[in-house]
Amino acid sequence: MAFLTISHLEKSFGTTRVVKDFDLDIAKGEFVSLLGPSGCGKTTVLRMVAGFETPSQGAIRIDGKDVVGLRPNQRNIGMVFQAYALFPNLTVAQNVAFGMKVKGLPKAEIDARVTEMLGLIGLPTLGDRFPFQLSGGQQQRVALARALAVKPQVLLLDEPLSALDAKIRVSLRSEIREIQRRLGITTIFVTHDQEEALSMSDRIVVMNGGIAEQVGTPFEVYNRPATKFVANFVGTLNTFDAKVENASEGRISLDGVAMTLLAPFRDAPHVAIALRPEAVHLGRAEGREVVLPAMIEDVHFMGSVIRVRARVAGASVALDTFNRADSPPPAVGSTAEVSLSARDVIVLHA
């Protein structure tokens, strides 16, 4: 049974519908990411769960209790903000203790919990510092400890890593995930960064224009995108316009080379198909039955991976290949072959 249920949630600002008929069930202890571009409604959904926005319609239930009528301070929700939102007049320890003091817990209990939380985030000695004396990553860890200290039913993370630099962002996302797993706290994470969502989540909700385009595990969302938007938004995608030979048998042809797709598609003269960069192989390879000629347009050396851009079947295609010291990347302007498998083809539905 779902611990957090959002049903038929709607939000309008004036005549603009920002969230449209949004449904989501989240199990206890699950980590769900709301992923989408700016203005897709993901933060508005989060703010409605937190109580900072009132839904125009719909219900939000936490552990079976409808919370729509409750004020934010009555919902027992922990929230971490993009801008850290640490109280500048309080020390780290006072920040972490704030929620517990508001609840009127005994001092001994508060002190013990503050020590525990500072240990959990790996900053046991920084309790006496003020927020301005901490780095961005440390501040966000403290914000997480403060949110968790009150033992909330649900943890809401509103783009908590966006303000941090790339290296800290990567290390902090695994820390957040580890802490979330250890505490088993139900979490909603809002991000526009697909890599964050894919690497951290149990499930991802891909949002666009106020609706949930797809809800699924990172594997499902990446490999079996439900809509063209999801396919384009999550990961890099090579798109082709293939000729339909026989729709009922799943046969198409790409640049004159026939293949049979596993995924169904509509009977039309053409079908839009897509391939991830890692599904296109430079040269022939076992198990990749479709071989197409290619012309190398560009080569990006990215360390362990080399991203090659080639013209294949009239389209500009990105493909990834692992860097090997004994095999230099192809020269720009040279001709080559690429191979792919029909089972990796994603059929794009509008």
Add this chain to the structure above:
Amino acid sequence: MIRSPRFWSWVAFGGGLLYFFIPLIGMFEFSLRARRGEYSFQAYTNVLSDPQFHQTFVYSAIMALFTIVFGVLIVTPTAFWVRLKLPRLRPIVEFITLLPLVIPPIVIVFGYIRLYNTSSWLPLTGSAFGTDILLMFGYATLALPYMYRAIDTGLRSIDVGTLTEAAQSLGAGWFTIITRLILPNVLVAVLSGAFLTFAIVIGEYVFAALLNRPAFGPYMVWMGGNKAYEPAALAVLAFAITWACMALIQLATRFSKHTRAQR
């Protein structure tokens, strides 16, 4: 010969200094002439030993403290709420807070007397205590442009919306948010407003005179009409009080611990 811009800056600065300080120096020099043929602090001694000076100054200082408390209680939640929930009303609220600079105090005080005289629905002028309350309202109105701007500037320096939401998500209600988060974070701004209010109240004449209260402003005017050297000494003292208030604002800003890194 062409002079550098720096030269003209110094000329302008020097001209400004002379413009402000020559009258002050002149007044100070005059205040020292109470004894014929020699400089002395006789005028200051006369002023400081006058019981009326003590009474009026203490009265005005107490009124200033109450005005500050009243002003902070009125302005802080208002500025906070406008910034948080009613940002579109900010220009209107700012306009209202500027009105005391446009409307002469004599108009305001006559309005008060008409509204709160002994035959009105709330006869505040019927007792000394009631009149003191009315005077405090008047002072708070006069100080409103300065108090509001000081606190609003303080609120602008913090992310009021996010801090409020963070506190709410931790279970805090409005009272806790204002008293434990907003007020401490705009304390320097509040102190700036408070010292400005103090300086205004100490020198205010019209309200106190027309409401017939024993304040420092009317005492200074009375002194000016009846003595020769003492008014100059009083004016110097009034300047000293104002400057002390300004110095305290600077000190409060400097010693504000949690905002040190942001300056």
